[in-house]
Amino acid sequence: DTEVTQTPKHLVMGMTNKKSLKCEQHMGHRAMYWYKQKAKKPPELMFVYSYEKLSINESVPSRFSPECPNSSLLNLHLHALQPEDSALYLCASSQDQAGVGYEQYFGPGTRLTVT
Amino acid sequence: AQKITQTQPGMFVQEKEAVTLDCTYDTSDPSYGLFWYKQPSSGEMIFLIYQGSYDQQNATEGRYSLNFQKARKSANLVISASQLGDSAMYFCAMREAPNTNAGKSTFGDGTTLTVKP
Numbered sequence A: 001d002t003e004v005t006q007t008p009k010h011l012v013m014g015m016t017n018k019k020s021l022k023c024e025q026h027m028g029h030r031a032m033y034w035y036k037q038k039a040k041k042p043p044e045l046m047f048v049y050s051y052e053k054l055s056i057n058e059s060v061p062s063r064f065s066p067e068c069p070n071s072s073l074l075n076l077h078l079h080a081l082q083p084e085d086s087a088l089y090l091c092a093s094s095q096d097q098a099g100v101g102y103e104q105y106f107g108p109g110t111r112l113t114v115t
Numbered sequence B: 001a002q003k004i005t006q007t008q009p010g011m012f013v014q015e016k017e018a019v020t021l022d023c024t025y026d027t028s029d030p031s032y033g034l035f036w037y038k039q040p041s042s043g044e045m046i047f048l049i050y051q052g053s054y055d056q057q058n059a060t061e062g063r064y065s066l067n068f069q070k071a072r073k074s075a076n077l078v079i080s081a082s083q084l085g086d087s088a089m090y091f092c093a094m095r096e097a098p099n100t101n102a103g104k105s106t107f108g109d110g111t112t113l114t115v116k117p
Helices: none
Strands: A004-007 A010-013 A018-025 A031-037 A044-050 A053-057 A064-070 A073-079 A087-094 A110-114 B010-014 B019-021 B032-039 B046-052 B064-069 B074-079 B088-096 B105-107 B111-116
Touching: A004 A087, A010 A018, A018 A031, A018 A087, A031 A073, A044 A064, A044 A073, A053 A064, A073 A087, B010 B019, B019 B111, B032 B064, B032 B074, B046 B064, B046 B074, B074 B088
Parallel strands: A010 A110, B010 B111
Antiparallel strands: A004 A018, A018 A073, A031 A044, A031 A087, A044 A053, A064 A073, A087 A110, B019 B074, B032 B046, B032 B088, B064 B074, B088 B105, B088 B111
């Protein structure tokens, strides 16, 4: 099974709402990633978890809060977002963070609209 | 300087013909990996093919092959016998050694491929 699942597929939220994005993989991968992608642009790395610990935070605003409850799950908690945060949010996993040869498996993404 | 350069924002190809998508990269690391991903309009990024810096032969996966020219630092994707379902955005990406880039992937700006019937 090479599937990464993400829920919800679409999310519309107001600037005062609190919501969460969820990601799950059952490939035994030890690295999980959150990316933000604007239309027709490459994905931008937000966070990396390696062996369930936060390894990289790319200076993401604190209104985005990641969480890795276990080796298969990754959450992204959203609070007080801005309209410019509207984007496609992609979750990915790879066997390990360190190896140069490990491809990433991506989920279908959550299309987020902040009103 | 950009680490991954994709110079073709958009490409068109006739169905059943072959097409080459260009990718050049910049690194001083001897050990690195090069990847191509496909992103249809639905949004999901799909891994296509991988080439390691020490690999002697060009990678192939079905209709996809990677034309790896190490001295020129290029890793072009060749899609043979194009199909309508190949219409998508294609990203070239690189992973360097952890002490260089902390295990992060660097993506190019992408090439939008349109296959014409």
